[in-house]
Amino acid sequence: MFEIEGCKHDGCLLTAVTGTGYCFYHLENPAEVTEGISRRLKENETIKNLNAEYIELSDMSIAGKNLYVSRFSHGVFNRVDFSGCSLRIVFFDFCVFRDCLFKNTDMKYSVFAGATLNGCDFSSSDTVHCNFNRVTAKGCSFNGSDLYFSTFAYSDISDTTFVDCNLKKVRFNNTKRIEVSFKYSNYEEAFFGESPRL
Amino acid sequence: MKLHFHFSVAGFSNTYILGPDEGGDAIIIDPGTLNVALLNIIESNNYYIKNVLLTHAHESHSSGLKTLRKIYDFTVYSGNKQVLDFKSAEVVDGESLDFSGIGVRAIGVQGHSLDSLVYITGSCMFTGDAFGAGVIGTTPNSYARELLITSIKTKILTLERNYLIFPGHGSPSTLEAERITNPALAEK
Numbered sequence: 001m002f003e004i005e006g007c008k009h010d011g012c013l014l015t016a017v018t019g020t021g022y023c024f025y026h027l028e029n030p031a032e033v034t035e036g037i038s039r040r041l042k043e044n045e046t047i048k049n050l051n052a053e054y055i056e057l058s059d060m061s062i063a064g065k066n067l068y069v070s071r072f073s074h075g076v077f078n079r080v081d082f083s084g085c086s087l088r089i090v091f092f093d094f095c096v097f098r099d100c101l102f103k104n105t106d107m108k109y110s111v112f113a114g115a116t117l118n119g120c121d122f123s124s125s126d127t128v129h130c131n132f133n134r135v136t137a138k139g140c141s142f143n144g145s146d147l148y149f150s151t152f153a154y155s156d157i158s159d160t161t162f163v164d165c166n167l168k169k170v171r172f173n174n175t176k177r178i179e180v181s182f183k184y185s186n187y188e189e190a191f192f193g194e195s196p197r198l
Numbered sequence: 199m200k201l202h203f204h205f206s207v208a209g210f211s212n213t214y215i216l217g218p219d220e221g222g223d224a225i226i227i228d229p230g231t232l233n234v235a236l237l238n239i240i241e242s243n244n245y246y247i248k249n250v251l252l253t254h255a256h257e258s259h260s261s262g263l264k265t266l267r268k269i270y271d272f273t274v275y276s277g278n279k280q281v282l283d284f285k286s287a288e289v290v291d292g293e294s295l296d297f298s299g300i301g302v303r304a305i306g307v308q309g310h311s312l313d314s315l316v317y318i319t320g321s322c323m324f325t326g327d328a329f330g331a332g333v334i335g336t337t338p339n340s341y342a343r344e345l346l347i348t349s350i351k352t353k354i355l356t357l358e359r360n361y362l363i364f365p366g367h368g369s370p371s372t373l374e375a376e377r378i379t380n381p382a383l384a385e386k
């Protein structure tokens with residue numbers, strides 16, 4: 001992951017799925033590679049240095065696993081259970097998540113920028129230093145979570161709850177919010193106005 | 199190669215460590231502080247801090263040098279000849295450095311400070327306070343802000359490939375995400 005290999009297909013600018021040399025569009029048998037990654041995720045307690053840009057996973061559980069320095073950008077996840085996972089430096093930017101569970105996760109320095117989150121449950125989690133900029137979140141719960149230093153700037157958030165959360169240093173500037181609840185959370189310690197700079 | 203992060207409450211800054219899988223000489227980027235947690239990362243991975251890269255000399259990114267020096271003998275690399283009480287190898291815009299096979303390219307991105315550098319190694323980009331997730335660095339005046347935005351646009355956004363972005367403060371990002379989600383960089 002330190003050096004992500006590019007796809008070997010002539011002119012392709014996408015990255016190669018770890019161990020294959022090709023991106024998902026240029027793999028000879030993407031279904032087989034997806035199956036292999038799915039097995040790797042299920043059978044190992046700790047997964048590190050995995051690049052699987054554009055992967056699609058459905059109806060599986062990787063609950064309780066440790067994911068370190070890995071990349072699933074532009075992936076599609078349907079009903080995947082990440083509950084209780086420990087995530088460090090994991091990239092989910094521009095992914096689509098439908099009805100996924102992230103309950104009781106310990107997530108730090110991870111990226112969901114530009115992702116679509118539909119009906120996902122992030123409740124009772126440590127979601128610290130995570131990047132949710134410009135996400136579209138609908139029907140999600142972050143209840144009971146520590147969101148310290150995470151950012152949701154420019155996001156479109158609807159029917160989503162942040163009840164009883166730690167919102168210290170969380171950025172919500174320029175968000176569009178419809179039916180969003182911050183009940184029992186310290187929203188006065190979050191940024192809703194002008195974005196703070198570095 | 200392994201990448202580690204450490205968050206320091208003093209200065210709310212990020213420190214990064216790059217070291218070989220099996221331990222050995224490691225690079226530390228922006229040691230804003232050296233505390234027990236950071237020392238544990240270094241020692242539990244059997245690292246020896248051989249080189250220090252500073253994205254800029256502000257204290258929240260360099261104060262850890264003092265304690266670090268009591269333990270390790272390292273060379274400091276930054277955009278200056280001197281940082282705090284330490285001599286520094288002065289890195290200039292476009293310079294390529296080699297740390298036992300780890301290639302690092304420095305790009306000068308002035309605006310937040312005159313000595314600001316962005317370091318690229320492998321697929322990782324350490325951006326200091328030039329820019330981070332959805333934000334750019336603070337600047338002393340509007341001229342410096344324009345300089346910063348122009349530098350990022352001409353030197354960073356023109357890079358063809360995607361990079362994983364590790365800023366001096368806040369959460370990580372990707373260059374692809376910043377192109378699309380960072381409002382200051384989307385300004386015409």
Ligand SMILES: [Zn+2]
Pocket residue numbers: 007008009012013014022023024025026
């Ligand atoms: Zn390809």
